[in-house]
Amino acid sequence: MSFLLGSGAGFSGDRTDAAVAVVDELILRGEPCALVFETLGERTLAAAQRRMREDPEGGYEPLIEELLEPVLEKCVSHGIRILGNFGAADPAGACRRVDALAKRQGLMSVKLAEVFGDDIRERIGQLDLEPWEAELGQLPEDGALVSANVYLGAAPLVEALRLGADVVVAGRVADPALFLAPLVAHFGWAWDDWDRLAAGMMAGHLAECGSQVSGGYFADPGYKDVPGMARLGYPIIEVEGDGRLVVTKPAGSGGRVDERTVKEQLLYEVHDPSHYLTPDVVVDLSEAEVRCIGRDRVEVTGIRGKPAPARLKTTVCYDAGWQGEAEISYAGPNALARARLAADTLRERLSFRAPGDLRSRFDIIGHVSVFNDDDGKLALAREQSLDGDYRLRLAVEHAERRWVERATQELMALYCAGPAGGGGVRRYFQRRLLSASWLVRREDVMAGARCHDSACGRKHVGDMEESET
């Protein structure tokens, strides 16, 4: 019998009703399964850490209740374990929130476990660090450090499952480890069974971005058409004990699972495909193959594993001044010329109204914006109709808030003191976070799991007894 992995969310800000159809399908199938919420991006954790300074309940995923509310009761009553990194900077706080939700729903014995050990902010000065391969920067000064979190592997999540948790609340863990953990707990895979660990990790990799493997982030009308985009079915991965895996989605849902959707996600954020680093195994995808074996069913084979790396990746986030953006629109006859005049006027204003170390960028949205470089070289090389619908955008950064405010206010002043017909000004600014990646020695990381309350501790039926962990 296979083990089913369902995805309920693929990032912080994802659809919050996606898990409903997945859970219904998991219940219908009646096989052993788990539901995973992945809601933690590179910066999300630092943002949570910063929110927590001002709001004691701000340290975990703000949508946690919205995500769990429609499925918690169904999952608990059908024995579907839930794992999520929605604990962000405060897994204990998230547990309290889930506990309150459960009690409100009349679920008196939901067992929660939190994963700890990813937060190394207090210790980072004493640890042996190596820069991540693409990292050039220095460690920030102590005062600027906002967060430092290790990407944990599946082991502490497995520990949480073995404590009997119905809901496992983690902070920073490698995203696919959230999916590998229930497989290890269920099949009893050994921690040096590299090919199986690699297959499980890639099952997680395929599902961790939610609909990105089942028709999301894929549609290109006339080239790659996707039916039912408003009701995309989030993925379900069927995994066998020997590591065979099939990607599918709930019957009757929108979206599609085909060889192309699976290929695009297989290599998403991968660098060397023969050496994809994860905390628990180095994955070799160079011989991987995908094969459609039915409607919305794709089998992935040929995934190989190599021994886990000696060091674990750590993301360090730190305060780095302020950033701001402001925009104004020009449309109709000669709009591009008016937008360019607005840009030139603003550039000249900033040269004497703001300090020389203000970093700035000008885009004309509708002409060339996202493909451009910071100096606008690509836009200058491209001809375009002067008539149209264009939007001047200014982006700035500076160590001091007042200069970011001043610069964006200068764009706003184009309302009256700029070219004819400008409108629709939007302006905002915020603290700027920078991040850097470092590698810590595996043995320096002390991670584990603990029960949130005393109800936690009984075994779930179907779990393997402790294997060689």
Place this chain on the structure above:
Amino acid sequence: MTSMTATTGPRRLHDIAHARAGDKGDRLNLAVFAYDERDYARLVTIVNESRVLEMFAHRGATQVRRYLLPKLSGMNLVIDNVLQGGVNGALNLDGHGKTLSFLLLSMPLVVDDTA
């Protein structure tokens, strides 16, 4: 002459391939796949490291590495220093570089006659 195929057949990479972008720090990966496996050899010829580097040079790209995946009729391109600081550092609207898969797909299929 290649100009005939240029006007009647596929004109740019977007006509024969699909792609997805992903980022880590200031490094971008673009996974590119031929729709039809018979176009894979053509993909390998056209989407080479130097052409890709040229296409992203205006953004300061310093290096392109290409990993071929014949069993997937595709390749993975890893481009360094193309994100102008990456998601956290960039002033660009799209700090992740997520839209850049479609910059790659705008690559002409016909190599300049003078090249």
